[in-house]
C-alpha cells in the first residue's frame with residue numbers, strides 16, 4: 283500500500299504484539315496503535331484483515347471510535363456471513379465488503395509483497411443500501427494496488443468461491459490428511475517419493491488453519507452444496523475406473539486440460555504459487 287499510495291496515512295493495529303512489532307520493523311504503517319479503537323479514530327477507510335470468524339469481535343472493538351463518515355471494508359474470503367456480522371455489530375456504519383482474490387499459503391506480515399494484488403481480481407459485495415461514493419472509495423483503493431474490480435452479490439460470491447477456492451483447499455487438506463494417516467513406513471515413503479502432484483496439494487494444505495477453519499464454518503451452505511456435486515462426480519469417476527471405461531476418463535481429462543489452457547491464456551495463471559516455491 284505504501285508504494286502505490288505514498289500520500290496516504292496508514293495506521294495499523296493487530297491483537298498480537300509480535301505482529302505489531304514486525305509490521306513496525308517492516309515499515310508498513312505510519313503509526314501502529316496499541317488498541318483497535320485508537321487505530322480508527324480519524325480514519326476515512328478502515329480495512330478489517332482478520333479471520334472471518336473474528337470480524338464481529340473486531341468490529342465491536344472499533345465501534346465506539348469509528349467516525350460516522352468512515353467507510354468500513356474487509357478482506358475476508360467469504361462474504362455473506364461477514365456482511366451479516368458487521369451489519370449486526372455496526373448497524374449505522376458504511377460497510378463495503380471486499381475480497382481480494384490473491385494470496386499464498388503463507389500468512390503474517392512477512393508473507394506480503396508489493397505486487398500481490400497486481401492484475402488480480404478484487405470482488406466487492408456492497409449491500410443494497412450502499413452509497414455509490416463509498417463503493418467508489420473502496421474501488422479506487424484496490425485499483426491503486428493494481429487489482430481489477432468486480433461487483434457481485436455476496437451470496438453469489440460465496441457460491442463461486444466455494445468451488446474455485448474453498449473446495450480445492452478442502453480437497454488438499456483431505457488428500458494430505460489421508461496420506462499422513464497411512465501407517466508409519468508408508469508415510470515416510472509418501473514424503474520421500476512425494477511427486478509433483480502431491481507436492482502441489484501440500485502447498486495448499488499448508489495454509490493457515492485458523493483462516494480456513496473460519497472460511498468453512500462461515501460459508502457452510504455453499505461449501506456443502508459444492509461438496510455434494512463434487513462427491514457425485516467423484517463417484518462417477520470411481521465407476522468409470524471400476525468398469526474399465528477409459529474413454530470416460532479420457533473425455534473428462536480432455537475437458538479439464540482445455541480449462542487450464544484458458545486460464546493461462548486469459549492471464550489468470552497464478553504468480554502466487556511461484557512466490558511460495560521460492561520460499562520453500
Ligand SMILES: NC(=O)c1ccc[n+]([C@@H]2O[C@H](COP(=O)([O-])OP(=O)(O)OC[C@H]3O[C@@H](n4cnc5c(N)ncnc54)[C@H](O)[C@@H]3O)[C@@H](O)[C@H]2O)c1
Nearest residue numbers: 297298301331332333334336357358359384385386389390
Ligand atoms: N491468505 C490468503 O490467501 C487470503 C487471500 C484473500 C483473503 N484472505 C482473508 O484475509 C483475512 C486475513 O488473512 P491473512 O492471510 O492476512 O492472515 P494473517 O494471519 O496474515 O493475518 C490475520 C491477523 O488477524 C489477527 N487475528 C487472528 N485472530 C484474531 C481474533 N480473534 N481477533 C482479532 N485479530 C485476530 C492475527 O493476529 C493476524 O495477524 C482472512 O479473513 C482471510 O480469509 C486471505
Ligand SMILES: O=C(O)C(=O)C[C@]1(C(=O)O)C=C[C@@H](O)C=C1
Nearest residue numbers: 359382383384385386387447554
Ligand atoms: O494460492 C493460494 O495459495 C491461495 O490459496 C489463494 C486464495 C485462493 O484460493 O486462490 C486463497 C484464499 C483467498 O481468499 C484468495 C486466494
